[in-house]
Amino acid sequence: MSRLVPALVLLASPRVAQACAVCFSATESNRGAFIGTTAFLTLLPLMMIGSVAYYVYRRVQELEGQEREA
Amino acid sequence: MGIPVSDKRDLRLIHPASSREDRQIIPSEVLGMVLFIGTEVMLFAGMISAYTVVRAGMPVDAWPPPGQPRLPIMLTAFNTLLLLASGGVMWHAGRKYAEGFEKSVKPVMASLALGVAFLLLQGYEWANLLGEGLTMQAGPYGSFFFLIVGTHALHAIIAILILSVATYRLRAGELSEHGFTALRAFWYFVVGVWPVLYWQVYL
Numbered sequence: 538m539s540r541l542v543p544a545l546v547l548l549a550s551p552r553v554a555q556a557c558a559v560c561f562s563a564t565e566s567n568r569g570a571f572i573g574t575t576a577f578l579t580l581l582p583l584m585m586i587g588s589v590a591y592y593v594y595r596r597v598q599e600l601e602g603q604e605r606e607a
Numbered sequence: 608m609g610i611p612v613s614d615k616r617d618l619r620l621i622h623p624a625s626s627r628e629d630r631q632i633i634p635s636e637v638l639g640m641v642l643f644i645g646t647e648v649m650l651f652a653g654m655i656s657a658y659t660v661v662r663a664g665m666p667v668d669a670w671p672p673p674g675q676p677r678l679p680i681m682l683t684a685f686n687t688l689l690l691l692a693s694g695g696v697m698w699h700a701g702r703k704y705a706e707g708f709e710k711s712v713k714p715v716m717a718s719l720a721l722g723v724a725f726l727l728l729q730g731y732e733w734a735n736l737l738g739e740g741l742t743m744q745a746g747p748y749g750s751f752f753f754l755i756v757g758t759h760a761l762h763a764i765i766a767i768l769i770l771s772v773a774t775y776r777l778r779a780g781e782l783s784e785h786g787f788t789a790l791r792a793f794w795y796f797v798v799g800v801w802p803v804l805y806w807q808v809y810l
Contacts, residue, residue, distance in 0.1 A: 570663030574656035581652050585645050596632045 634785035637792065644796045647762070651800055654758065655807050658751045665747075672748050676739035678809050679732055686728045687805050693721035694798030701791050708780055711787075715774050718794070722767050729760055755808055759801060766797050 633641070662670055671677060700714035733753075741749045773790050776782040 564664065567660065567664040570660045574659055578649075578652055578656055582645070582649060585648065589641060589645075593632055600630055600632070 634788070636783070636785040636789040640789035640792050644792065647796060648800070651755075651758070651804070654751075654755050655803070658755060658807065661747050661751065670748070672746060675745060675748055676736055676741045678752070679735070680809050682728070682732060683805060683809055686725055686732075687802060689721050689728070690725045690798050690801050693718045693725065694795055696721060697791055697794050697798075701788070704784065704787060708777060708782070708787075712774065712778050715770065715777060719767055719770055719774065722763060722770075722794075722797075726760065726763055726767070729756070752808060755804055759797070759804055763797050766794055770794060 696714050696718040700711040700718060703714055704711040736752075741752065743750050743753050770790055773782055773787070777787065
């Protein structure tokens with residue numbers, strides 16, 4: 538009962554109970570923008586961290602090569 | 608109780624800086640700046656993403672909103688060239704540093720002058736837009752424009768102030784190579800992020 542009442546209230550007022558605070562437009566371009574920017578914001582930090590990790594790996598290889606030659 | 612200086616020297620002899628444990632993969636100044644720039648990239652990425660979503664939610668003929676001033680595309684394209692030139696001159700300064708720190712002073716100052724010219728032209732552009740009625744309160748168009756472009760301008764101002772102090776230290780021979788590299792990296796970020804903002808906001 539304690540769960541049923543809020544559920545019924547939400548069902549009765551779908552305009553108030555929006556699932557997403559920024560879902561103000563239901564157009565196809567808006568949907569594409571959401572997907573695109575989500576992918577962008579997810580991949581960007583991974584790419585940056587990956588780039589730094591790759592640079593460190595290359596630098597270690599380079600230094601070890603120098604140590605072997607010395 | 609610290610280790611006596613003579614003993615410290617002895618420790619260095621046992622563990623020279625070139626040993627596997629002590630070698631520096633990335634200088635601390637450069638690593639710190641890379642991490643900072645990473646957070647800055649995410650800041651601008653967040654703003655651009657919010658702008659993209661809001662713009663995509665508008666009807667095609669409602670962006671830019673009718674009745675609101677249009678952004679000066681050609682003037683800002685010229686301004687973009689000024690900033691890119693500034694980045695190019697800064698890159699040249701980095702190369703000159705290898706020949707002697709004093710040889711990089713003039714290119715750094717030229718780069719700063721181009722950066723200041725960029726800011727002045729942007730200030731002129733803002734004054735015109737404000738005069739035509741485009742403000743932060745005018746709607747999402749004005750809000751996003753001033754937020755995104757303003758954040759970049761703030762970064763450019765801070766970078767120019769820091770680089771001005773750095774130039775003074777560079778002339779005195781007090782700026783380390785790694786410190787100079789880190790500061791140049793920040794300027795490259797300010798220069799590099801602008802064409803993306805121009806493409807997203809102006810075009």
